[in-house]
Structure formats: structure tokens, C-alpha cells
Amino acid sequence: MNLLTEIQKVFQLRELDVSERVKILETSFVLESHCMPSFSDLNALINLSPKRDTLRIFFHSDNEDQIVTSNIKQCSENDYDEFCENLDSDSTIKVSIIIEKTILDNTFSIYSYSSFSKDLLQLTVIEVMESFSLLLKEREYLIFDLFEQNYFFTTGTLAFVSGDKKTICKNVLRGKRLHSCKETTYFYDMSAFELLPDDFSIEIDCEDNPLTTLFNKIRTILSLIYLSTSSSLENGSLKMQISGQRNIEFIYNLDDIKNNEELFKIYSWIYTDGSSVDKAIIARNIISLHCRYSNLIDVDNKTFSSIQSNYNLYLKNNVTQYLELKNKLAEFICDVVSKTGDYATELLGKFKSNLIAVFGFLFTAVLANIVSDQPLENIFTKDITIIIEFVLLGSAIYMIICVLETKYKFKKAKDSYYALKENYESVLSEIDLEEIFKNDLLIQKVKKTVNRGILVYTLIWIAFLILSLCIIEYLSSSPVIKSCFQHLLETYYTNR
Secondary structure, three states, rough: OOOHHHHHHHHOOOOOEEEOOOEEEEEEEEEEEEOOHHHHHHHHHHHOOOOOOEEEEEEEOOOOEEEEEOOOOOOHHHHHHHHHOOOOOOEEEEEEEEEEEEEEEEEEOOHHHHHHHHHHHHHHHHHHHHHHHHOOHHHOOEEEEEOOOOOEEEEOEEEEEEOOOOOOOOOHHHHHHHHHHHHOOOEEOOOOOOOOHHHOOOOEOOOOOOOOHHHHHHHHHHHHHOOOOOOEEEEEEEEEEEOOOEEEEEOOOOHHHHHHHHHHHHHHHHHHOOOOHHHHHHHHHHHHOOOOOOOOHOHHHHHHHHHHHHHHHHHHHHHHHHHHHHHHHHHHHHHHHHHHHHHHHHHHHHHHHHHHHHHHHHHHHHHHHOOOOOHHHHHOOOHHHHHHHEEEEHHHHHHHOOOOOOOHHHHHHHHHHHHHHHHHOOOOOHHHHHOOOEEEHHHHHHHHHHHHHHHHHHHHHHHHHHHHHHHHHHOOOOOHHHHHHHHHHHHHHHHH
């Protein structure tokens, strides 16, 4: 329901002169005493105003009496009746109505769109941008609730709709897009103008919309700002610099900037999908070359096509390098994993070398005794037995060293693997890393294989040492360990 129409009805007015600015609406008129509305009609009118706004009605009589009522604090019926009774039959009353508008649930009131738009068009472009920047501050979207039924239009983040046509415009994530803009360009006045071209890009328009031209102008200005390397707004002018193949500077009077769809298309392409920084660099390179002899605000679709073509070439080169990187990294990982798996067999090789050395020594000792004057049954004398057992002890110590060395090498290999993965976290996506590193399944499998190999070969080595020691003690004419053990037992029983 149109509140202004109801005001006319309640106060029996033929016309209502309204001044609606961004944050406030004002209207005033003069009544004769017999046209004063009843208290119930006045309250009904006040209750029609949205809860988010503050409506105040001031009554001033000829005899300087005054009464004020509002939707925050309504006057009492007795006070109102007393005010009316004190009026002379020929008195006139000046009535002033002020509505202070605020935003609630991302909704903002517009009571007279024609008056609201008229006021905006009287402001400078800078003032309009400042006003909308304050309205959109830290908001993703804003709905302008129109009390007039004959207007309806939307932008990427704004919706001018009547009460029965509520809609939410969230085509653009403002916070995320503003962050991308801040990373890609340097706009000196960003804190005062936190706006996007999308805020003024009309997607659905109505016939004879008085704000269409203004919105298109502001959209083009903001597109220029976010295409540039750096820019600022000073004294009604836009100063901008584009650093590309050439460094170029432009200064435009804001009133002289006209709508250019291509500039907005380039802006949208840069900040939609992909790396906005990479796209902006390519766009600035092409623009700096295309605008050598032409004006930036006259950019046509050929420039945009050239930008897209160069970006496709850039992607193609990057894809080739990317695939080469993935292949080389995959080969390196396979190489690291295969070398890591060899650590277990390396321990087996050392065991075999040790086995050959031990048997070589035994063969030498036996051969020496055969050709000597000693009888064959006295090959394993006490001296030979001691030497052989010391050799077996050395083999045990060598085994421990080999096991520790193998574990240390494997740990270093694992650390290198994870350091390599961490190093590429900033280059490749999480999905790519999982694909290339196979979710660490290879290294985990190799880890199990190496640990199992170390355990098996160590047990075999220990079994060999124990078996060799037992055989030597059995064949020896003067077993050392057996004698020591018997001596310990005798000493034990003697002491008891």
C-alpha cells in the first residue's frame, strides 16, 4: 500500500509535494481546522509505515500550539483532541511529515521513486557513488522496497521492487569480488567507494527508467577503475594509469564518460573465474597497445576479442608446462619410491657379504689346520674358537650398524618425499597433489615393505649367528662359552 496515497486520503489533499532524498523524506502542507483527521485515522496512517523507518508528523497551529506524533512515540488521544479543540474555526494548521529511512534485513524504503530519482539526478556522480557506497557498506545485496507499483528493475546486487514482487539479487558475491578487485588494482579511494560495476549493471529494466543513464555511466566509471593498474577520483575527474606493454595515463571528466558495454564485458571477464591477476595483466597489455592511437572509453569488441585470444594462448602454454611438470614430478616420485624400496634388499646384500667373509675366514682357518702338524680332530682349538667367536661378535655388531644405517637412509628418503610434496603445495592444487602423489599410498606401501624386509633379514642374520655359535661350541675341543657357563654354575653351587 502506498503510504503517500494514504496521507492524501487522511488529510484530504488533492496533491502532495514530496521531497525524497536517499535517507529522508519530507513533505509539508497547510490544513484548515475542519480537515484535521480523526485520532483513529491518524493512528492507522502511522501504523502503515514500515517498522524499519521513523515517521514523525508535526502539527503547528496559528496560535503557536504544537503537537508531534510518531510511530516510535504516538501522542495520546486526549492531547490530540485538546489540540483540535483549541483551534479556531478559521485556523490553519501547518503539517510537516518527516520519514527517516534505515536499512533492516537488507531492505530500504523508497516512497516516491520519481522524487527519489529526481533528487539523485541533481547530485554529482561522486555524490551518488558516495550515497550508494554507504548503503551497500558490508552488504552482499540491497532491496529497495518501492511503494509505487509502476517501477521494477534489478542490477547484479540491487533490486528496485514493489512490496508484492520481492526478490533477492545475489548474482555477485560482493565481498569476494571486492577482495579480488583490491588484489588486482590499486584504487586510492576504495575506502570511500566500496562499489562494483555489478552494483549498477541493470539486468532487468523498466520502461522510461530515469536512472538507467546514470547507472550505466557509473558502471562504466567503475569498470575503468578496476581495469586500470592504479586510479583515483579527484575534483570530479578520474585519473588512471595502465601498465602493460606500454605505460599509459588517462584523465577523464566524470561527466564526459559515456556508457561502454565492452568495458564492462572486459571487467566481468577478468573477475569471473580463473586468476583475476593473470587476466588483468593480459588485458592491460592488449589495451595499452590498442589504445596507442585511440581513446580508452572508445574500446570496441575487437579489443575484447584480442584479449580473449591472447589469454587462450597463455592458457595453452601454461597447460603444456603444467603437464610437463606433472609428468616430471610423477617420474621423480617413482624414482624416489623405487630407490627407497631398495633399502631392504641392500641389507640382504650386506648380510650375504658378511656371510661370505665369515665362511671365508672359517675356510682359511680349517685349511691352515689341515696342512699343519695338528690332527684333524683338533682343528677347532681354543685359540681358533676364540677368534671365530670374536668374528661372530663382530658380525653381530656389523648387523646392528647396517640395520641402523638402513633405517636412517629410509627416514631421510621419507623426509625428502614429504618436503617435495610440501614444496609443491603452493604450485599445484590439492586435487593435483593427491593425484600425483597417489594420496601417499606408494610411500606407505614401500614403508611396510622396507620395515618387513629389515625385520626378516635381521632375524635371518641373528639365526645364522646363533646357529654358527652353537656349531663352533659343539665342534670345538675347548668351547669357550660352554666352559664359562660351567664355571659360573660351579661357582654358584659352591657358594651355596
